[in-house]
Amino acid sequence: MRKKKVLLAGVALAMAFLSMVMLSGCGHDKNALYIYNFGDYIDPDLIEEFTKETGIKVVYSTFDTNEELYPVIRNRTASYDVICASDYMLEKMLEEKMLTEMDYDQIPNSEFLMPEFSANIEKFDKGAKHVVPHTWGTMGIMYNTEKIPEGSVKSWNDLWNEKYSGSIVMPDSMRDTMAVALKAKGYSLNTTKKKELAAATKYLIKQKPMVYKYANDAARDLLVGNSADIGVIWSGEYIYCQELNPSLRFVIPEEGSEQFIDGWAIPKEAENKKAAYKWINFMLSKKAALKNFDYLYYTIPNKQVKIGIDEKFSNDRVIFPLADDLKSNEALRYLGPDGDKLYTDYWKEFKSE
Amino acid sequence: MTFRKLLAAPFIFWIIAGTVIPLGVIGFYGFTTRDRNFTFENITAIFTAEHAQALLLALLLAAISTLICFVLAFPLSLILRSSGLGQKGFMVFIFILPMWMNFLLRTMAWQVILEKGGLINAIITSMGFEPLELINTSGAIVLGMVYDFLPFMVLPIYNTLMKIDDNIIEAAYDLGATHKRVIWNILLPLSIPGIASGVTMVFVPALTTFVISNMLGGGKINLIGNIIEQEFTTSANWNLGSGLSLIMMIFIVGSMMLLSKLDKEGEGNFI
Numbered sequence: 274m275r276k277k278k279v280l281l282a283g284v285a286l287a288m289a290f291l292s293m294v295m296l297s298g299c300g301h302d303k304n305a306l307y308i309y310n311f312g313d314y315i316d317p318d319l320i321e322e323f324t325k326e327t328g329i330k331v332v333y334s335t336f337d338t339n340e341e342l343y344p345v346i347r348n349r350t351a352s353y354d355v356i357c358a359s360d361y362m363l364e365k366m367l368e369e370k371m372l373t374e375m376d377y378d379q380i381p382n383s384e385f386l387m388p389e390f391s392a393n394i395e396k397f398d399k400g401a402k403h404v405v406p407h408t409w410g411t412m413g414i415m416y417n418t419e420k421i422p423e424g425s426v427k428s429w430n431d432l433w434n435e436k437y438s439g440s441i442v443m444p445d446s447m448r449d450t451m452a453v454a455l456k457a458k459g460y461s462l463n464t465t466k467k468k469e470l471a472a473a474t475k476y477l478i479k480q481k482p483m484v485y486k487y488a489n490d491a492a493r494d495l496l497v498g499n500s501a502d503i504g505v506i507w508s509g510e511y512i513y514c515q516e517l518n519p520s521l522r523f524v525i526p527e528e529g530s531e532q533f534i535d536g537w538a539i540p541k542e543a544e545n546k547k548a549a550y551k552w553i554n555f556m557l558s559k560k561a562a563l564k565n566f567d568y569l570y571y572t573i574p575n576k577q578v579k580i581g582i583d584e585k586f587s588n589d590r591v592i593f594p595l596a597d598d599l600k601s602n603e604a605l606r607y608l609g610p611d612g613d614k615l616y617t618d619y620w621k622e623f624k625s626e
Numbered sequence: 627m628t629f630r631k632l633l634a635a636p637f638i639f640w641i642i643a644g645t646v647i648p649l650g651v652i653g654f655y656g657f658t659t660r661d662r663n664f665t666f667e668n669i670t671a672i673f674t675a676e677h678a679q680a681l682l683l684a685l686l687l688a689a690i691s692t693l694i695c696f697v698l699a700f701p702l703s704l705i706l707r708s709s710g711l712g713q714k715g716f717m718v719f720i721f722i723l724p725m726w727m728n729f730l731l732r733t734m735a736w737q738v739i740l741e742k743g744g745l746i747n748a749i750i751t752s753m754g755f756e757p758l759e760l761i762n763t764s765g766a767i768v769l770g771m772v773y774d775f776l777p778f779m780v781l782p783i784y785n786t787l788m789k790i791d792d793n794i795i796e797a798a799y800d801l802g803a804t805h806k807r808v809i810w811n812i813l814l815p816l817s818i819p820g821i822a823s824g825v826t827m828v829f830v831p832a833l834t835t836f837v838i839s840n841m842l843g844g845g846k847i848n849l850i851g852n853i854i855e856q857e858f859t860t861s862a863n864w865n866l867g868s869g870l871s872l873i874m875m876i877f878i879v880g881s882m883m884l885l886s887k888l889d890k891e892g893e894g895n896f897i
Binding site: 338340343344348439445447481484485487488499500501622625 | 864
């Protein structure tokens with residue numbers, strides 16, 4: 274009887290072991306295209322359309338923040354053929370030689386790109402050789418006019434107004450959260466001066482009891498659902514939010530804001546670069562770019578989109594800003610390992626308060 | 627004999643791949659700097675204010691959750707023990723039922739319920755009261771812990787209670803013991819092994835959780851689990867994350883050793 278039990282357990286474990294080996298065996302499909310992108314950052318139908326058009330199977334995974342993406346690529350915990358990340362993270366990856374130089378001959382649709390939006394990329398990657406823009410946006414404040422009079426929110430410092438205590442939503446992402454406080458204090462969001470960072474951290478700690486929640490993607494839902502009245506969101510979210518809750522307004526604070534460009538890049542270790550180029554080219558095609566705009570409402574720096582969309586959008590300065598608007602904003606830069614450490618130290622101090 | 631040895635191979639592989647190697651990797655990271663030099667700094671880092679604070683808060687919240695779980699689980703197990711046979715299976719079933727749903731989904735459901743624009747506050751405001759601050763507090767985290775881990779307390783206690791011989795209880799009543807006295811002097815001491823394993827199974831996951839505190843704490847409350855998680859994600863400092871994980875292991879192994887002395891029958895082994 275006991276023997277039988279041992280036998281059974283042995284067989285069960287052997288089976289578990291076998292299935293594990295089999296599963297990991299078919300883990301990486303050489304012919305498939307492995308994409309790593311922010312959550313909810315393309316129209317999901319496009320994956321299927323891409324496969325239909327090119328016959329390439331897609332394995333699509335998502336992450337939440339740039340900082341989550343980095344160790345995955347750095348430590349090669351998984352192999353991806355094409356990734357989408359923000360400018361400052363791409364700068365860091367480029368500096369650490371983690372990205373492939375693009376062969377633009379394989380991306381004919383790159384002619385549709387709008388160069389004025391690539392200024393962020395040009396700063397660290399001359400000629401944008403390693404990064405192809407996907408979306409552009411700025412950070413701003415969205416507030417509910419039912420609770421807060423329209424037009425009264427103008428500055429980042431309004432997020433410290435005690436009248437709104439308990440209904441403020443702040444981002445939960447190191448550089449963005451710090452950027453809000455640094456801009457409110459009138460500093461550059463790329464500062465590495467300890468005095469300025471300490472002041473910003475102190476300012477954030479002061480705000481903490483008034484904050485309802487620190488949230489990234491969930492911020493819009495809290496504002497739409499009336500759980501919060503004022504919060505920091507990205508420009509791309511506001512049309513979507515306004516459609517759901519017409520009393521919401523979006524403002525880019527007078528101190529200037531953080532602007533970003535998120536782009537596609539191909540990691541050095543990519544195993545299927547050919548398919549990666551096809552994917553990037555597909556993303557820049559008129560059909561895909563328009564579809565992405567309709568899905569995301571983020572600025573797609575693509576001439577075909579500017580011509581193709583409704584005039585109320587293409588004339589909206591939040592979506593297609595003028596050259597001057599682009600200049601008053603700052604983009605996050607990669608600050609080197611020492612700068613990174615400085616920010617994480619202050620971030621931890623704020624977090625543990 | 628050789629056949630028997632062959633059968634053990636998968637177990638040995640399992641232990642090596644699932645325990646020995648990961649522990650070795652964590653140990654390696656924990657005792658080295660980013661440049662691969664030996665250091666104790668990642669371990670002693672627990673004494674810095676922010677880490678020690680997070681650890682103490684985690685210990686406190688885990689202890690409160692464990693206590694609440696026990697206070698809820700013990701009377702419930704008593705009721706289960708004395709209820710009729712037909713109902714008993716059903717009642718246990720009701721308590722295990724939520725465990726079949728994903729634990730993330732269950733926690734997310736609490737988010738929807740507790741949010742300021744959520745279910746409870748919608749009811750409160752519709753009655754004309756001011757909305758309550760429910761979510762993004764330590765209380766919300768404790769609620770999440772209790773909800774998620776309560777079955778792990780109920781099952782072992784219920785199991786030990788079921789094993790107690792009815793004759794012992796009857797003897798106590800025959801000798802004139804009151805209801806209260808039977809519970810206090812007979813049932814409680816005899817169920818200590820179950821309580822001990824229940825406490826371990828609630829306290830350990832509650833101490834190390836970061837998902838519950840992330841979802842119900844609104845990024846405002848930092849437990850040691852959150853710090854470790856952030857070291858692996860935001861800060862990309864795997865060395866410090868591993869060092870702090872080793873400290874956590876000391877706490878976990880310590881509490882398990884302490885409690886296993888009380889749990890001589892090994893009630894904890896059945897899950």
